Amino acid sequence: MNYLARSFDIGGVRIDPPLALAPMAEVTDTHYRSLIKELGGAGLVVSEFISAEGLTRKNDRSHEMLAFNDNERPVSIQIYGGDPDRMDDAAAIVEAEGVDIVDINMGCPVRKVVASGAGSGMLKDFDKAAHVVEKICRRVKIPVTVKVRKGWETDNVLPLLLRFEQIGVAAIAIHGRTRSESYTGASDWNYIAQVKRELKIPVFGNGDVKTPEDAIRMFETTGVDGVMIGRAALHNPFIFRDINAYANGTAHTLGTQDEIARRIDAMQRYLSKIEGAPNMEKWKLHKARTVVGWFSKGIPHGKDIRNGLQGIESVTDAQRLLAAALDRAAAA
Numbered sequence: 563m564n565y566l567a568r569s570f571d572i573g574g575v576r577i578d579p580p581l582a583l584a585p586m587a588e589v590t591d592t593h594y595r596s597l598i599k600e601l602g603g604a605g606l607v608v609s610e611f612i613s614a615e616g617l618t619r620k621n622d623r624s625h626e627m628l629a630f631n632d633n634e635r636p637v638s639i640q641i642y643g644g645d646p647d648r649m650d651d652a653a654a655i656v657e658a659e660g661v662d663i664v665d666i667n668m669g670c671p672v673r674k675v676v677a678s679g680a681g682s683g684m685l686k687d688f689d690k691a692a693h694v695v696e697k698i699c700r701r702v703k704i705p706v707t708v709k710v711r712k713g714w715e716t717d718n719v720l721p722l723l724l725r726f727e728q729i730g731v732a733a734i735a736i737h738g739r740t741r742s743e744s745y746t747g748a749s750d751w752n753y754i755a756q757v758k759r760e761l762k763i764p765v766f767g768n769g770d771v772k773t774p775e776d777a778i779r780m781f782e783t784t785g786v787d788g789v790m791i792g793r794a795a796l797h798n799p800f801i802f803r804d805i806n807a808y809a810n811g812t813a814h815t816l817g818t819q820d821e822i823a824r825r826i827d828a829m830q831r832y833l834s835k836i837e838g839a840p841n842m843e844k845w846k847l848h849k850a851r852t853v854v855g856w857f858s859k860g861i862p863h864g865k866d867i868r869n870g871l872q873g874i875e876s877v878t879d880a881q882r883l884l885a886a887a888l889d890r891a892a893a894a
């Protein structure tokens with residue numbers, strides 16, 4: 563069975579191939595999402611979570627976070643908040659930007675977020691969560707999706723998901739951990755399988771997919787429509803492409819030089835995306851260091867690149883560092 567050939571629809575939006583880049587705060591901004599789409603293999607990319615308070619109070623930073631590129635489509639923008647009225651207004655703001663899907667965050671475990679009833683805090687009060695989702699579904703025409711954990715303290719989210727389905731939610735993404743577990747233990751794929759069995763709408767399984775083999779195993783053992791991947795894409799932005807190649811039987815092990823070259827190419831592409839951002843020198847330097855640092859993990863001579871990052875003072879310096887690393891790899 564080639565699971566990657568099984569595309570599906572979320573409220574009329576085609577997801578092909580059935581792999582999604584998970585929302586990650588401070589990571590999946592338009593530059594990162596655009597890079598992932600360019601490298602290939604992801605059928606959906608989801609934004610970092612954006613505050614409904616920020617959007618509805620016209621906070622500049624929150625509005626900047628709505629930016630997206632046409633090459634990202636289909637693109638999903640995720641919002642979070644504890645105030646039902648602001649959530650519904652925020653969803654309308656997102657829709658007006660012309661994105662394809664609006665996603666609601668019910669997974670964030672951060673104390674400050676849950677204290678306001680947002681993120682996974684929504685899982686403490688099913689009636690309120692259903693109310694928020696119902697208001698949003700009535701308000702916008704684009705598909706509404708929800709990303710959840712399997713519960714607050716215990717794995718009890720299924721009845722809420724059945725309510726969401728009735729209300730008109732177009733798809734669910736489920737991370738198989740409770741809020742209490744945060745990132746400890748393992749994502750519970752058995753619970754994900756149970757959710758998939760009970761719902762008619764598409765389900766993305768999420769949690770602990772690190773390799774192409776893991777992705778196929780998640781399709782096989784849970785029956786999910788799509789696999790959503792977060793942390794593995796931080797180090798290997800080619801993970802989606804690699805999963806497709808593995809599933810299609812076209813995967814081949816890259817030689818050392820080719821592996822270094824393709825990672826450096828991804829780093830350079832990322833740098834050229836951020837270099838044009840106006841008046842954000844500090845931010846660009848921070849991003850250059852962070853993302854090049856991530857992508858250089860696990861490749862030969864990656865440590866040299868990371869050491870070199872300590873001395874850079876601009877994106878141009880980072881580009882030069884990488885060009886030199888590529889020359890060295892080619893000469894080796």
Ligand SMILES: Cc1cc2nc3c(=O)[nH]c(=O)nc-3n(C[C@H](O)[C@H](O)[C@H](O)COP(=O)(O)O)c2cc1C
Binds near residue numbers: 584609611669769
């Ligand atoms: C740095 C980071 C930021 C995250 N930010 C968000 C977020 O904004 N919204 C969200 O729903 N989940 C967020 N998550 C959770 C991921 O989307 C995903 O559910 C989790 O990492 C498990 O999947 P994985 O094992 O593939 O990483 C974040 C995770 C990480 C590591």
